[in-house]
Amino acid sequence: MVQGTMSDVGKSALVAGLCRVFYRRGLRVAPFKPQNMALNSAVTADGGEIGRAQAVQAMACGLAAHSDMNPVLLKPNSDIGAQVIIQGRAVANLDAAAYQDYKAVARGAVLESYRRLCSRFEIVLVEGAGSPAEINLRHHDIANMGFAEIADCPVILIGDIDRGGVFAQIVGTLALLQTHERKRVKGIVINRFRGDLALLTPGLSWLAEHTGLPVLGVLPYLPNLHLEAEDAVQPQRQCKPAAALRVIVPVLPRLSNHTDFDPLRLHPMVDLRFVGAGETVPGADLVILPGSKNVRSDLAWLRGQGWEQEIRRHLRYGGRVIGLCGGFQMLGRAIHDPLGLEGAAGSSQGFGLLDVETTLEPNKQLRVVRGTLAASQAEVLGYEIHAGVTTGAGLSSPALDLEGRSEGAISADQQILGTYVHGLFESSAACDALLLWAGLSRPQSPDYRRLRETEIDRLADAIERHLDLAVIERLIGLSTAEIVP
Numbered sequence: 001m002v003q004g005t006m007s008d009v010g011k012s013a014l015v016a017g018l019c020r021v022f023y024r025r026g027l028r029v030a031p032f033k034p035q036n037m038a039l040n041s042a043v044t045a046d047g048g049e050i051g052r053a054q055a056v057q058a059m060a061c062g063l064a065a066h067s068d069m070n071p072v073l074l075k076p077n078s079d080i081g082a083q084v085i086i087q088g089r090a091v092a093n094l095d096a097a098a099y100q101d102y103k104a105v106a107r108g109a110v111l112e113s114y115r116r117l118c119s120r121f122e123i124v125l126v127e128g129a130g131s132p133a134e135i136n137l138r139h140h141d142i143a144n145m146g147f148a149e150i151a152d153c154p155v156i157l158i159g160d161i162d163r164g165g166v167f168a169q170i171v172g173t174l175a176l177l178q179t180h181e182r183k184r185v186k187g188i189v190i191n192r193f194r195g196d197l198a199l200l201t202p203g204l205s206w207l208a209e210h211t212g213l214p215v216l217g218v219l220p221y222l223p224n225l226h227l228e229a230e231d232a233v234q235p236q237r238q239c240k241p242a243a244a245l246r247v248i249v250p251v252l253p254r255l256s257n258h259t260d261f262d263p264l265r266l267h268p269m270v271d272l273r274f275v276g277a278g279e280t281v282p283g284a285d286l287v288i289l290p291g292s293k294n295v296r297s298d299l300a301w302l303r304g305q306g307w308e309q310e311i312r313r314h315l316r317y318g319g320r321v322i323g324l325c326g327g328f329q330m331l332g333r334a335i336h337d338p339l340g341l342e343g344a345a346g347s348s349q350g351f352g353l354l355d356v357e358t359t360l361e362p363n364k365q366l367r368v369v370r371g372t373l374a375a376s377q378a379e380v381l382g383y384e385i386h387a388g389v390t391t392g393a394g395l396s397s398p399a400l401d402l403e404g405r406s407e408g409a410i411s412a413d414q415q416i417l418g419t420y421v422h423g424l425f426e427s428s429a430a431c432d433a434l435l436l437w438a439g440l441s442r443p444q445s446p447d448y449r450r451l452r453e454t455e456i457d458r459l460a461d462a463i464e465r466h467l468d469l470a471v472i473e474r475l476i477g478l479s480t481a482e483i484v485p
Contacts, residue, residue: 244269
């Protein structure tokens with residue numbers, strides 16, 4: 001099990017890289033995260049929903065994602081509450097206090113999924129959540145040491161030197177663990193090191209002596225490494241003033257699945273910018289309204305930030321607009337939530353730019369989809385995750401054709417497109433067609449799926465060069481005969 005000194009220190013990346021290392025050696029390996037809190041999610045082969053990071057780790061193993069890989073997913077829909085997804089299915093909306101009481105039920109699902117994976121795979125690589133030193137979350141813990149204790153799982157602790165204070169991160173984390181928990185930690189990894197390793201060596205010697213634990217290696221900072229983010233919006237990459245197409249995306253308070261925009265962030269011909277609260281909305285060729293875990297609340301936030309007027313002005317000047325999932329719902333006439341699934345029951349007026357309206361229903365629609373863009377016949381392979389059912393005359397002009405059914409809507413003037421399909425830009429052909437529609441002449445979109453595979457291999461190569469894999473193999477219980485270089 002890989003645990004971290006805090007969030008975003010490299011747990012997901014280390015598990016993904018190790019998954020690829022062992023997969024390349026011909027071993028049957030699977031990822032597992034007992035509990036995840038994230039708004040970036042993926043649809044699994046068995047029709048469930050898990051955290052996006054575990055789907056990427058499954059790719060690293062050469063596997064289709066499965067709901068057992070992340071049996072508890074919490075999707076925040078307010079500052080104190082979240083939708084609780086157990087083994088791929090939404091079961092409740094609970095506030096933080098109520099979820100603490102629910103953990104006993106969640107623990108049963110965690111252990112059931114873990115045992116199933118262990119019966120099918122030679123290696124299960126487990127990722128912790130946040131930090132094991134969160135004192136207030138110790139009771140009934142199923143995310144870190146609580147799980148490691150039940151599963152009798154050895155632990156590697158990873159810290160991020162690029163954030164600063166890595167020795168304090170590691171020593172402080174170990175100091176806050178109970179004695180029996182500290183004994184479970186078998187090694188330390190330092191992540192994202194820049195510079196001359198010789199200058200760090202005295203600190204590594206001190207750390208090993210002070211903690212009594214081996215430092216299994218120091219992973220270098222890998223410039224521009226791309227792995228799809230577990231949750232937080234990734235920092236803006238370098239400005240691309242020479243890019244031919246400008247794209248902007250509002251950072252909604254409950255923005256979900258912003259990994260939809262990774263192919264555009266990495267596109268050499270596109271300057272994509274996330275626009276946060278209080279920022280001036282810049283001019284652009286294309287505005288994309290993203291997914292949301294609380295659509296009516298985020299719609300009100302957009303209005304409060306002045307986005308409605310800016311979008312209408314953008315359209316008057318001939319700009320293009322895409323609404324993805326929750327963003328599609330916002331473009332319609334109204335959004336109804338009669339059961340209060342995402343907040344207080346009620347209805348909200350949409351922007352009225354597409355002749356559709358949406359009602360939220362309890363049963364979430366989860367499906368992997370394949371089809372084509374209606375206008376260009378470019379191939380699309382993506383997924384749907386939504387509770388909304390959208391109806392209206394606008395659907396008679398669909399945006400996509402999905403294996404026998406039409407989906408989404410495009411306005412009569414061809415300026416506005418709405419769809420529930422995530423992953424819309426991952427296909428080079430579809431990305432080219434959409435960027436051409438948005439005003440980019442002769443687009444040449446990179447092969448995003450190949451790039452993703454290349455980046456996973458790049459991470460695995462670094463792990464093989466810089467970590468003591470012999471120790472990790474012993475912790476896993478691999479014999480020399482099982483290890484094929």
